[in-house]
Amino acid sequence: MPRKRETLTPVEPETLDLIVRGGRVVTPDGIHAVELGLLEGRIVRVAESITDPTHAELDAAGRYVFPGIVDAHVHFNEPGRAEWEGLAHGSLALAAGGGTCFFDMPLNSEPPVLDAAGLRTKRALAEQLACTDFALWGGLVPGNLDKLAGLRDAGAIGLKAFMSDSGIASFPRVDAKSLYEGMKRAAKLGLLVAVHAEDDALATQFTAAQRAKKKTDAKAWLASRPVEVELAAIRQATEFAGETGCALHIVHVSSPEGVALITEARAQRVDVTAETCSHYLLLNDKDVAKLGAPAKCAPPIRDEKRRLALWDDLRAGQIHTVGSDHSPAPPDLKTSPNFFEIWGGIGGVQHGFQLLLNACATTADRDFPLLAAVLARNVARRFRLDSRKGLLAEGMDADFCLIELGAARKITADDLWTRHKISPYLGRPSRVRVTDTYVRGRPVWADGRVASGAPKGQFLRPITT
Ligand SMILES: NC(=O)NC(NC(N)=O)C(=O)[O-]
Numbered sequence: 001m002p003r004k005r006e007t008l009t010p011v012e013p014e015t016l017d018l019i020v021r022g023g024r025v026v027t028p029d030g031i032h033a034v035e036l037g038l039l040e041g042r043i044v045r046v047a048e049s050i051t052d053p054t055h056a057e058l059d060a061a062g063r064y065v066f067p068g069i070v071d072a073h074v075h076f077n078e079p080g081r082a083e084w085e086g087l088a089h090g091s092l093a094l095a096a097g098g099g100t101c102f103f104d105m106p107l108n109s110e111p112p113v114l115d116a117a118g119l120r121t122k123r124a125l126a127e128q129l130a131c132t133d134f135a136l137w138g139g140l141v142p143g144n145l146d147k148l149a150g151l152r153d154a155g156a157i158g159l160k161a162f163m164s165d166s167g168i169a170s171f172p173r174v175d176a177k178s179l180y181e182g183m184k185r186a187a188k189l190g191l192l193v194a195v196h197a198e199d200d201a202l203a204t205q206f207t208a209a210q211r212a213k214k215k216t217d218a219k220a221w222l223a224s225r226p227v228e229v230e231l232a233a234i235r236q237a238t239e240f241a242g243e244t245g246c247a248l249h250i251v252h253v254s255s256p257e258g259v260a261l262i263t264e265a266r267a268q269r270v271d272v273t274a275e276t277c278s279h280y281l282l283l284n285d286k287d288v289a290k291l292g293a294p295a296k297c298a299p300p301i302r303d304e305k306r307r308l309a310l311w312d313d314l315r316a317g318q319i320h321t322v323g324s325d326h327s328p329a330p331p332d333l334k335t336s337p338n339f340f341e342i343w344g345g346i347g348g349v350q351h352g353f354q355l356l357l358n359a360c361a362t363t364a365d366r367d368f369p370l371l372a373a374v375l376a377r378n379v380a381r382r383f384r385l386d387s388r389k390g391l392l393a394e395g396m397d398a399d400f401c402l403i404e405l406g407a408a409r410k411i412t413a414d415d416l417w418t419r420h421k422i423s424p425y426l427g428r429p430s431r432v433r434v435t436d437t438y439v440r441g442r443p444v445w446a447d448g449r450v451a452s453g454a455p456k457g458q459f460l461r462p463i464t465t
């Protein structure tokens with residue numbers, strides 16, 4: 001049964017705003033035939049049957065009630081590069097895929113979020129434009145050590161650093177010293193640090209080797225970023241986390257070897273967690289060669305053996321969260337005969353998560369609870385939002401989506417709510433439909449369509465109580 005909260009006083013049933021009836025409610029500990037009673041944006045009752053009269057009902061019969069997905073890794077690129085995606089398009093695509101909360105990365109927006117003022121600017125925009133709740137990452141770059149306290153006070157969900165070239169001039173990578181010093185400061189401030197873990201020197205070296213061979217296709221590009229590039233960076237970052245006592249989150253871990261390093265560090269009591277992304281669980285290197293630009297990202301998508309091993313790691317609890325790393329770009333940046341020149345980043349915020357559910361459709365009883373953990377509960381927990389977010393239980397925000405398993409249907413460009421119709425998942429059959437998405441008790445996505453009068457997103461900061 002979903003967790004009950006002792007602190008709540010009993011609520012008279014007739015005061016409920018909405019009852020979600022007849023669905024199968026997914027929590028990390030199982031699937032429950034229970035109904036949810038909602039009041040003022042929260043779940044206030046979870047019971048087998050809520051029979052009392054109420055103002056409204058949502059019929060979830062035959063569907064799963066899945067926790068609202070908390071995507072801790074998106075690049076919506078606004079302000080400054082809204083034409084790449086933007087907060088309105090991005091959050092709507094997230095909601096259409098069952099998401100109720102995103103954490104926007106500090107880079108690709110212009111200015112990047114490197115201080116409190118930058119965070120406040122983005123916050124004000126997202127409060128206007130986003131239809132889901134949101135949190136904001138601050139950046140850790142060489143030279144902004146003295147801005148970190150301000151970022152913390154402004155409510156940053158954590159700090160993000162790039163260990164390799166980010167491709168964005170305004171967001172330089174950290175050298176070893178600035179990463180170490182930044183983590184030391186972050187530990188003092190109680191801020192988590194997330195790293196893009198690729199070793200810059202190794203990436204440069206392997207890239208030069210491929211270029212020297214005059215090879216510029218997808219295969220050559222994949223060869224320019226072998227697993228060693230990722231492993232060297234994970235080793236360094238976990239070592240620094242151990243020495244500084246800083247909470248570390250390795251984003252977009254692409255390989256089981258990377259997961260193993262993180263598991264080892266955890267065994268040594270380093271406070272480190274692993275994120276992988278939907279594309280590493282759904283695609284392999286052959287898909288990259290076939291799909292081309294829409295499947296280019298860094299670290300790159302690996303071979304089939306590694307893809308399957310990541311699922312094993314997920315089931316073993318060694319990968320803690322799954323994000324989308326939604327990082328789209330306009331078509332002109334995704335078009336070049338030279339694969340090295342194509343903008344890296346996958347547009348997957350709308351379909352990545354539902355394709356994970358689809359991959360588990362025949363093992364839903366076992367695997368939907370696991371996905372509820374890595375897509376919602378664990379994310380909320382790691383980022384200290386778990387007193388409100390991530391779980392369908394009494395006292396929590398009423399963030400959820402309804403999932404229907406039907407006949408397989410191919411994903412088409414017309415299905416996409418992102419600004420650009422670029423996705424590695426076009427043409428892929430899926431049995432999963434996200435029919436409805438509710439944020440704090442109000443529909444953002446209803447009956448497979450954009451809901452009218454959707455609420456505005458609320459800013460979330462780590463809750464320290
Ligand atoms: N500047 C980016 O958006 N980079 C992103 N690009 C990827 N993953 O290819 C990322 O998260 O590293």
Ligand SMILES: [Zn+2]
Binds near residue numbers: 196298299
């Ligand atoms: Zn990255």
Ligand SMILES: [Zn+2]
Binds near residue numbers: 073075105326
């Ligand atoms: Zn990213």
